[in-house]
Amino acid sequence: AVSVDTNGxxxxxxxxxVELALAHGINLHDPRYVGLQVPAPVPLAGLFDCIGAVINNPMAIYEMGPWVASAEQALIAELAGRIGWEGRDSGGIVTHGGSIANLTAILVARNVALGRSWELGIAPELATRGGRTAKLVVHADAHYCLARAAGITGIGTDNVVLAPLDDRRRIDPSRLDETLVTLRSAGHPIIAVSACACSTPVGAFDPLIEIAEVCQRHDVWLHVDAAHGGAALFSRKHCGLLAGIDLADSVTWDAHKMMFVPALCAFLLYKDKRHSYEAFRQNAPYLFDPSEPGLADFDGGLRTLECTKRAAALGLWGVWSLFGPELFEDLVDVTFALGRSLYEQLNAAADFTPLHEPQCNIVVFRYTPSALRDAAPAELGEFQLHLRRSVIESGDFYLVPTSHNGVAALRCTLMNPLTTPATLAALLQTLREHGQRILNRAS
Amino acid sequence: AVSVDTNGxxxxxxxxxVELALAHGINLHDPRYVGLQVPAPVPLAGLFDCIGAVINNPMAIYEMGPWVASAEQALIAELAGRIGWEGRDSGGIVTHGGSIANLTAILVARNVALGRSWELGIAPELATRGGRTAKLVVHADAHYCLARAAGITGIGTDNVVLAPLDDRRRIDPSRLDETLVTLRSAGHPIIAVSACACSTPVGAFDPLIEIAEVCQRHDVWLHVDAAHGGAALFSRKHCGLLAGIDLADSVTWDAHKMMFVPALCAFLLYKDKRHSYEAFRQNAPYLFDPSEPGLADFDGGLRTLECTKRAAALGLWGVWSLFGPELFEDLVDVTFALGRSLYEQLNAAADFTPLHEPQCNIVVFRYTPSALRDAAPAELGEFQLHLRRSVIESGDFYLVPTSHNGVAALRCTLMNPLTTPATLAALLQTLREHGQRILNRAS
Structure with a gap:
C-alpha cells in the first residue's frame, strides 16, 4: 500500500x-527430487548464465564472442584430455543438448560412410552402392534420439538395428560382431555403431574396449553416447567404467547432467578434428570472413546445426574456474554412492524388487508387496504407474516411470547431493504408504 | 589486501x-554495435534466464516444468494470434534457434510429402515413387540453414532449387509457378517452398499472398522463415510487410532477434497443430507417461529435436508480462526507422553506394570513394573486407561483411535502440577515415 516509483x-x-514460476515448478534442489537425469545445478552457474544472456555474444563466429568461444575451446581441450586424446588432433563443439550432439555425430558418420549423401541426398548415393539400405547399429537401450537421428537423416527408423545386450543390458561384443558380419555380407552400408556410457534406462556402461575392437575390424564408425556417464572420467573410483572411450570416433558428453551445470551444455567430441567439418559443408558470406580463414577453428557455426548460439559453456567455465575439477569428482562419487545405497535398501526390503545392479546413480525397481506377488506382469506394471502418479501429485517425492522388459517400472536418478540414504529410506516408506492406499481402495 | 572469508x-x-569475459567480448549495448541480427537484449530478460537456469526445469515433459511449459504454450498462442491463426487449431514449439526451427519445418514437410520416409528412409520411399529425387525450393537468398536442412534430412543440398527473385530480391511468384510446373512435370516430389520474411542478406520481404496462391495450386507445403521479420506483426506501421503469412503451413519466428530477448528463443509455428507431431514419431517410456495422455500437448519433447530443453521462453514471458507487447512495437519501429536513416545518409553521400532500398533494419552497401570508381568488382569487394576488418579491430564500430551479386560488401543490422541517426553519421565518417588510410597505404 505504499506508493512506488516505476522501477520499484x-x-x-x-x-x-518469479514466485509464480517457482510455485508451479519442480524444485530440483529438494533432496526428494530423485527423478530424471537433470541435476540440481550448482546455483552459481545460473549467475554466469545471466551474464551470458545479458552480453548475448553468440557463438556462430569467433568475432562475435571471442572470450566465450575461447572458453568453449579450452573446455573442449580439457574434456578431450580426460577421454585420453591429449596429443591427438581432436576437436569438438558445444551444442544445445545431447540429442543434437548425437544427431550431429550420426550425420558425420553418415557423411563419412556415404561420401556424397550431403550433396546428392541419400537415395542417389545408395543407388550407386548396390541399392541396399544403410543401417545404423545402436545399443538396444539407446536414448530415443538415436532412432530419431536415423529418421531425421533419411536413413529411416526401420533401418536402426539394435545391438544385442548381455544380461546386464550392455552391448555383447561377440554378438555385435555377428550383427556386423550379417549386415556386411548382405551388402548394407553401416553408418555407425552407437554404444552407451551409460545407457539411459538402467545406466549400463558398455565394454568399450571390446566394442571398439569389433568396429575397427569392420571399419565402422564408433560413437559413444556418454551424455550421462562421461563425467565419471573425473572420478578415480569410477573412471574404469569408461575404459576404451579413447577408441571411439565421436563422443557425446552432457555437462548439464553429471557436471551439474544448468541445461544446456552438451559436448560433441571427435577423435579427429577434421571430422567436425564433415557434418556441414557450406558457406555463409555474411558470417565467415574469407579474409581471416585462420579463425575457422573458433567459428563454431561451421560445425554445428546451430547458427546463433548462446554462451552455453559459460556456466561450466565459471564453475570450473572457481572450484576446479575436484568438484565434479565429488559430485560423481557422492551420487553414484547414493545409487548403491538405494539398491541395497531395495534389496534388503521384502516388498521391493530392484531390476538390476546399478553401475551408477540410475536405479530401476518395482514396488512388489505381497498382495501383488501373483499379479500378471501387465497388472503389476500398471500399478507402478498409478503409484508413481499418486506420489508425484502428493508432492512427497519426484520420480519417473520407465519400462523394463516390456513392463512398467519405477526409475530414480540420484542427481542431488543433498539427497542422503535417509531420504531414500523415506522414499521407500512413502511408496509403501501410497501403494497400500491404492491397494486398499482397489479391494 | 583485506582478509576475506571463503564466500568473499x-x-x-x-x-x-565476469570482467574477463566482458573485456574480451562484443558490447552489443554500445550504440556502435551495428552488426549481425543479434539484438542488444532487454537486460532484465537475463535475470529471468538466471532464474530459469537455477531452477533448471527442463521442457521435454510438462511435469518437469509445468509453469515454464504453460508460459511457452501461452506465448505460442499469442504469436499464432498475431499471425492470424486465432480460432484455428494451430500449434508450435520453442526451440534453440531458427536453424533448428527451419530444420524441423523441412523435416515435417518431408514427412508429409514422402509419407513413410521417417520409417523407411529416403531411398526406398523415393524408389516407390518413380525414383526421381525430391526437391526443396527455397528463396535464392535463404539463410544457409535451409540448404543444410536438405543436407541433413537426406534430400541433398544439390536438390535445393533456388526460387527466382525479382529486382528487389524477393521471390517472383510467376517464376516460382514456372519452377513448380517444371519440377512437377519432370516427376520430382516437392518437399516445400521456403519463403523469407525477411531474407537474411538484404532483409527483403516476400509477397506471401501470391506465393501462397502458387503453393496451394500445386499442393506444396509453404514454410515462411520469419526469424527476423516476424516481430513486424507487432507494428501497426510495418505489419503489412507480412500480409499473407497466415496462409503459410509453418512459420519460424525468433524472439531472440526482433523481440530483443537473449539467444535463444525461437518459435516454430504450425497452422495445423497435428503437423507438429509429424516430425518425430516415437515413444520414450521413461519420459512420457501413458497414464496421462492428455498432457501430450504440453510435452514438448514429442515435437522437437531436443530432449532436455532449457526454459528458453522464460525471458520472453517475463519481459512481455512486465512491459506488454507495445515494447516490441516500439523496438521494431525505432530500428526500422534507423535502417531508413542509414539508407538515406548513404544515398546522400557521394562516396557510399547503398545496394538496395531497405524494407527493414538491414542495410547493405559499399564504400566507393572516387579512387575506386573504376576498380574491378573483385578489387572493390576485397577493399570492403579490408575496410571492415580495420574498423572492427579498432573497436570503433562493429559491422559485418556480406556478398552482394557475388561481390563483397558491408552489412549493418540496426538492433540497438540506443543507436541514433548521429551514430550512423559517425559510422560513415569512420569508414571514410579507415578507408582513406588503407588507400593511402596502398598508393
Missing amino acids: LVVEQFARL | LVVEQFARL
Missing part, C-alpha cells in the same frame, strides 16, 4: 513473476 | 571472471 513497480512485479 | 573469495573471483 518493476522490481515488485518481477518478484511476483 | 568466491565473490571476488566471480567478479574477476
Whole structure:
C-alpha cells in the first residue's frame, strides 16, 4: 500500500513473476527430487548464465564472442584430455543438448560412410552402392534420439538395428560382431555403431574396449553416447567404467547432467578434428570472413546445426574456474554412492524388487508387496504407474516411470547431493504408504 | 589486501571472471554495435534466464516444468494470434534457434510429402515413387540453414532449387509457378517452398499472398522463415510487410532477434497443430507417461529435436508480462526507422553506394570513394573486407561483411535502440577515415 516509483513497480512485479514460476515448478534442489537425469545445478552457474544472456555474444563466429568461444575451446581441450586424446588432433563443439550432439555425430558418420549423401541426398548415393539400405547399429537401450537421428537423416527408423545386450543390458561384443558380419555380407552400408556410457534406462556402461575392437575390424564408425556417464572420467573410483572411450570416433558428453551445470551444455567430441567439418559443408558470406580463414577453428557455426548460439559453456567455465575439477569428482562419487545405497535398501526390503545392479546413480525397481506377488506382469506394471502418479501429485517425492522388459517400472536418478540414504529410506516408506492406499481402495 | 572469508573469495573471483569475459567480448549495448541480427537484449530478460537456469526445469515433459511449459504454450498462442491463426487449431514449439526451427519445418514437410520416409528412409520411399529425387525450393537468398536442412534430412543440398527473385530480391511468384510446373512435370516430389520474411542478406520481404496462391495450386507445403521479420506483426506501421503469412503451413519466428530477448528463443509455428507431431514419431517410456495422455500437448519433447530443453521462453514471458507487447512495437519501429536513416545518409553521400532500398533494419552497401570508381568488382569487394576488418579491430564500430551479386560488401543490422541517426553519421565518417588510410597505404 505504499506508493512506488516505476522501477520499484518493476522490481515488485518481477518478484511476483518469479514466485509464480517457482510455485508451479519442480524444485530440483529438494533432496526428494530423485527423478530424471537433470541435476540440481550448482546455483552459481545460473549467475554466469545471466551474464551470458545479458552480453548475448553468440557463438556462430569467433568475432562475435571471442572470450566465450575461447572458453568453449579450452573446455573442449580439457574434456578431450580426460577421454585420453591429449596429443591427438581432436576437436569438438558445444551444442544445445545431447540429442543434437548425437544427431550431429550420426550425420558425420553418415557423411563419412556415404561420401556424397550431403550433396546428392541419400537415395542417389545408395543407388550407386548396390541399392541396399544403410543401417545404423545402436545399443538396444539407446536414448530415443538415436532412432530419431536415423529418421531425421533419411536413413529411416526401420533401418536402426539394435545391438544385442548381455544380461546386464550392455552391448555383447561377440554378438555385435555377428550383427556386423550379417549386415556386411548382405551388402548394407553401416553408418555407425552407437554404444552407451551409460545407457539411459538402467545406466549400463558398455565394454568399450571390446566394442571398439569389433568396429575397427569392420571399419565402422564408433560413437559413444556418454551424455550421462562421461563425467565419471573425473572420478578415480569410477573412471574404469569408461575404459576404451579413447577408441571411439565421436563422443557425446552432457555437462548439464553429471557436471551439474544448468541445461544446456552438451559436448560433441571427435577423435579427429577434421571430422567436425564433415557434418556441414557450406558457406555463409555474411558470417565467415574469407579474409581471416585462420579463425575457422573458433567459428563454431561451421560445425554445428546451430547458427546463433548462446554462451552455453559459460556456466561450466565459471564453475570450473572457481572450484576446479575436484568438484565434479565429488559430485560423481557422492551420487553414484547414493545409487548403491538405494539398491541395497531395495534389496534388503521384502516388498521391493530392484531390476538390476546399478553401475551408477540410475536405479530401476518395482514396488512388489505381497498382495501383488501373483499379479500378471501387465497388472503389476500398471500399478507402478498409478503409484508413481499418486506420489508425484502428493508432492512427497519426484520420480519417473520407465519400462523394463516390456513392463512398467519405477526409475530414480540420484542427481542431488543433498539427497542422503535417509531420504531414500523415506522414499521407500512413502511408496509403501501410497501403494497400500491404492491397494486398499482397489479391494 | 583485506582478509576475506571463503564466500568473499568466491565473490571476488566471480567478479574477476565476469570482467574477463566482458573485456574480451562484443558490447552489443554500445550504440556502435551495428552488426549481425543479434539484438542488444532487454537486460532484465537475463535475470529471468538466471532464474530459469537455477531452477533448471527442463521442457521435454510438462511435469518437469509445468509453469515454464504453460508460459511457452501461452506465448505460442499469442504469436499464432498475431499471425492470424486465432480460432484455428494451430500449434508450435520453442526451440534453440531458427536453424533448428527451419530444420524441423523441412523435416515435417518431408514427412508429409514422402509419407513413410521417417520409417523407411529416403531411398526406398523415393524408389516407390518413380525414383526421381525430391526437391526443396527455397528463396535464392535463404539463410544457409535451409540448404543444410536438405543436407541433413537426406534430400541433398544439390536438390535445393533456388526460387527466382525479382529486382528487389524477393521471390517472383510467376517464376516460382514456372519452377513448380517444371519440377512437377519432370516427376520430382516437392518437399516445400521456403519463403523469407525477411531474407537474411538484404532483409527483403516476400509477397506471401501470391506465393501462397502458387503453393496451394500445386499442393506444396509453404514454410515462411520469419526469424527476423516476424516481430513486424507487432507494428501497426510495418505489419503489412507480412500480409499473407497466415496462409503459410509453418512459420519460424525468433524472439531472440526482433523481440530483443537473449539467444535463444525461437518459435516454430504450425497452422495445423497435428503437423507438429509429424516430425518425430516415437515413444520414450521413461519420459512420457501413458497414464496421462492428455498432457501430450504440453510435452514438448514429442515435437522437437531436443530432449532436455532449457526454459528458453522464460525471458520472453517475463519481459512481455512486465512491459506488454507495445515494447516490441516500439523496438521494431525505432530500428526500422534507423535502417531508413542509414539508407538515406548513404544515398546522400557521394562516396557510399547503398545496394538496395531497405524494407527493414538491414542495410547493405559499399564504400566507393572516387579512387575506386573504376576498380574491378573483385578489387572493390576485397577493399570492403579490408575496410571492415580495420574498423572492427579498432573497436570503433562493429559491422559485418556480406556478398552482394557475388561481390563483397558491408552489412549493418540496426538492433540497438540506443543507436541514433548521429551514430550512423559517425559510422560513415569512420569508414571514410579507415578507408582513406588503407588507400593511402596502398598508393
